[in-house]
Amino acid sequence: MSEAVSRPSLPPGVRRGVWSVVVVLLLFDGLAFLAGEAPRVALLKALEGTWGTMYGLGQVIYKATPLLLTGLGFRVALRAGLFNIGVEGQLLLGSFAAGVVASRLPSSTPWPLGVLMSLGAAGVGGAGLGAVAGAMKVKFGAHEVIVTLLLNRIVEALVPYVLRRGVGVTGYRSGDAISGALLPRLEQLSEVFRGSAASLATVLALVVCLLVLRWERSSVTGREFGWVGLGAGVCEAQGIPGGRRLWQAMALSGGRAGLGASATVLGYKGYYELGLGAGAGFGGIAVAMLGQGSAVGLVGAALLLGTLQQAGLVLNASLPREAMDVLTAAVLVAASAGRGRR
Amino acid sequence: MEARGVTCRFGDKVAVHKASVRLFPGQIHALVGENGAGKSTLLKAMAGAVVPTEGEVWIRGQRLDPATPAEAIRRGVGMVYQHFALVPSFTGMENLMLGVEPVGLLGWLRPSVTRARAEEIAAMTRLRVHLDVPAASLSVGEQQRLEILRVLVRGASLLLLDEPTAVLTPGEAQGLYELLRRIAKQGAAVAVVTHHLEDVSRYADQVTVLRGGEQVFQGAVSEVTTAELSLRALGEIPAVKRPTAVGGEAPELLVVVGLQAEGLDVKELRVRRGEMVGIAGVDGNGQEALVEALAGLRPARGSQRLGGCELAGAPPSARRAAGLEVVHGDRHRFALLAGATIHDNLVLGDLGPDEEAKVVRRMAVSGLIPADPSLQAGTLSGGNQQKLVMARALDRAPRMLVAAYPTRGIDAAAAAQIQQRLVAAAEGGAGVLLISGDWSELRTIAHRLLVMRKGRVVAELPPDVREQELGRVMLEGS
Numbered sequence: 028m029s030e031a032v033s034r035p036s037l038p039p040g041v042r043r044g045v046w047s048v049v050v051v052l053l054l055f056d057g058l059a060f061l062a063g064e065a066p067r068v069a070l071l072k073a074l075e076g077t078w079g080t081m082y083g084l085g086q087v088i089y090k091a092t093p094l095l096l097t098g099l100g101f102r103v104a105l106r107a108g109l110f111n112i113g114v115e116g117q118l119l120l121g122s123f124a125a126g127v128v129a130s131r132l133p134s135s136t137p138w139p140l141g142v143l144m145s146l147g148a149a150g151v152g153g154a155g156l157g158a159v160a161g162a163m164k165v166k167f168g169a170h171e172v173i174v175t176l177l178l179n180r181i182v183e184a185l186v187p188y189v190l191r192r193g194v195g196v197t198g199y200r201s202g203d204a205i206s207g208a209l210l211p212r213l214e215q216l217s218e219v220f221r222g223s224a225a226s227l228a229t230v231l232a233l234v235v236c237l238l239v240l241r242w243e244r245s246s247v248t249g250r251e252f253g254w255v256g257l258g259a260g261v262c263e264a265q266g267i268p269g270g271r272r273l274w275q276a277m278a279l280s281g282g283r284a285g286l287g288a289s290a291t292v293l294g295y296k297g298y299y300e301l302g303l304g305a306g307a308g309f310g311g312i313a314v315a316m317l318g319q320g321s322a323v324g325l326v327g328a329a330l331l332l333g334t335l336q337q338a339g340l341v342l343n344a345s346l347p348r349e350a351m352d353v354l355t356a357a358v359l360v361a362a363s364a365g366r367g368r369r
Numbered sequence: 370m371e372a373r374g375v376t377c378r379f380g381d382k383v384a385v386h387k388a389s390v391r392l393f394p395g396q397i398h399a400l401v402g403e404n405g406a407g408k409s410t411l412l413k414a415m416a417g418a419v420v421p422t423e424g425e426v427w428i429r430g431q432r433l434d435p436a437t438p439a440e441a442i443r444r445g446v447g448m449v450y451q452h453f454a455l456v457p458s459f460t461g462m463e464n465l466m467l468g469v470e471p472v473g474l475l476g477w478l479r480p481s482v483t484r485a486r487a488e489e490i491a492a493m494t495r496l497r498v499h500l501d502v503p504a505a506s507l508s509v510g511e512q513q514r515l516e517i518l519r520v521l522v523r524g525a526s527l528l529l530l531d532e533p534t535a536v537l538t539p540g541e542a543q544g545l546y547e548l549l550r551r552i553a554k555q556g557a558a559v560a561v562v563t564h565h566l567e568d569v570s571r572y573a574d575q576v577t578v579l580r581g582g583e584q585v586f587q588g589a590v591s592e593v594t595t596a597e598l599s600l601r602a603l604g605e606i607p608a609v610k611r612p613t614a615v616g617g618e619a620p621e622l623l624v625v626v627g628l629q630a631e632g633l634d635v636k637e638l639r640v641r642r643g644e645m646v647g648i649a650g651v652d653g654n655g656q657e658a659l660v661e662a663l664a665g666l667r668p669a670r671g672s673q674r675l676g677g678c679e680l681a682g683a684p685p686s687a688r689r690a691a692g693l694e695v696v697h698g699d700r701h702r703f704a705l706l707a708g709a710t711i712h713d714n715l716v717l718g719d720l721g722p723d724e725e726a727k728v729v730r731r732m733a734v735s736g737l738i739p740a741d742p743s744l745q746a747g748t749l750s751g752g753n754q755q756k757l758v759m760a761r762a763l764d765r766a767p768r769m770l771v772a773a774y775p776t777r778g779i780d781a782a783a784a785a786q787i788q789q790r791l792v793a794a795a796e797g798g799a800g801v802l803l804i805s806g807d808w809s810e811l812r813t814i815a816h817r818l819l820v821m822r823k824g825r826v827v828a829e830l831p832p833d834v835r836e837q838e839l840g841r842v843m844l845e846g847s
Contacts, residue, residue, distance in 0.1 A: 247720045247721075250713070250720065251720070253709075254706055254709060254713065254717065257706040257707075257708040257709050258701075258706045258707075258708075260702055260703065261701075261702065261703055261704060261705060261706050261717070262706075262717070262718070263666065263685060264664060264666055264685055264695070264697060264702075264703035264704065265685070265703075265704070265717045265718030266685045266686040266688075266689045266718040266719070267686070267717070267718050268684070268686060
């Protein structure tokens, strides 16, 4: 099988994509078999519940949206040579900030303004957390993996506490967002998406994706990020502020991850509740690794993981919920293994 | 050892074309040619580090198969690379032991075994290296000596050295060749890639000349003169003249007073406009500290004024803005991103709207081979990497240029070109501080020489000082 997919005629990105799907399918069959299901039946059921109906597709898109944003977030740090494992916490803080701001704005705030302010809060929340880790790295030489990992834990503990201390309407959720801060669902634009959770946030994420990739290639700062990742000392000596670029990359990374709140808080629920969007941060790492810096790759990777998550819900009755988590983790491991050939 | 009809191709580029080299025990075989001629590639093919597209490598009558570095090492090949393969945080001793750790009972590490062997070799060969400090804290020259020592400690009998003398002072280089001669006498075969054609005539037995990947000459050194070798390898080399002398009325450009940093204590250093000041000294006597302090990469006390503007404490970017340009001796630490393209490296640190024009211009003056800016800079030979770095630095039109070892590892023709451009910069009114280990370079183009020893400037000498006198001052102070 390896010969079939590693023919030199295939570009590495395509090969990687094909491999990911093959790995996922094989593991899926294995898991279904272990759970006592006929693999073929389970697979068809999963496909029908995801890509088979417009509703299912809408759900896949909904799940893929924050993954794409966190993936973009992880990527910017990775290019600068940093492993921002804190995207999960940055997404959490961004979501929380978006929920609080969206619910506390004056109810008369007009539509685009409310959305922009809430998104701003999400971005600033994530960016702030990323910047802390970046500053710790630059100022004190603390390793970003350790710092972000622990910041994840701190945020996970602090957010419920703050919600309970009166910031939320109950101990586990924020107030309802004002209507001017909500992103319209796709079902409002087209009948075919009826009932699905997909919203304009997906369009936003796609636009961000294209802009980000373009920015990386053609802006001074974007290109310097990549150079700093290849040699911070060389950059410093050649007059590029290496240290500043490093923490900027972390802040930007966190900010993009925070924007993942657009799909969940502003596009779907209309408020923040504990656990909303959880896991999309770590999923984003896989998206960035699989996507390898092409828009098609990143969107494809986000859709693949989104499909897995939705399939998990569809097969809820027959397969344990954790089965899809196992699959997601396996994809992440496989994707990480290819990192050396960036 | 024998390389038979070795051809190495990288993509469309042919680095070496049908080269055949035979190494005999007891002989030193020199590989010469201009930068990018394929010398290093041929050497790497012999060490198993590059798999030839065509041709074979034979060692003691057996084909090198598989053609890997591990197999080559197993068969007694010891390669000293141009770029050091040392673990920076390990001490010299630990680097020596790495991979060949002497162990005793229960796998207990016995450093004393390696140390005894290292000290024996060091004593025999007069190779001086600090073995008990991290490799990162050693100067470039010391790191290279450590590399050579490592291969010797491993008992290699086929020694391949890629420009081993590039970072050594003339005295040390002589010591090294004498050492290689002794090793050869004991039955080893030695191959050396070098740019110093005089060294070839003086120390080698056989010589192979490569030009553009083609083998243009091979034979006994006794059959050719240095001048003939030079002509075959490089063509005509233009003579470089010292820049016009500057009078006392020329304004002072760089004024450094009381500069103190780790490993550095310079009371005073002045460079006038249009002046070329040479810094001589045995490697590791504070030259790197001086360059890094002036570049703003090493915290330092004291005043550093450039044209009246105080630079102390300023970051590299501010110094660049003030007109200071620094070419570092350690390319991979400070000057070049091996993983980025030549294009990106040419504009590293000064991206701007005129990027394409800069790349075209710098590409043209650098004379890089191959001249394809989309290639990764890491694929260039060392000399070509240096040409890239120099082209970028000079194109920034600095008022003050600090150049550390600007022609190290570069063939004589390219070196002459770079020296010519340094001279032109000085004649254009820039101040140049030239740190070099190449005495003839210093004596040819500098207006005056400052000698550094143990972090201090211990003497000022005229450029026409006798070599013996210069060597004595470098070692003894004054």
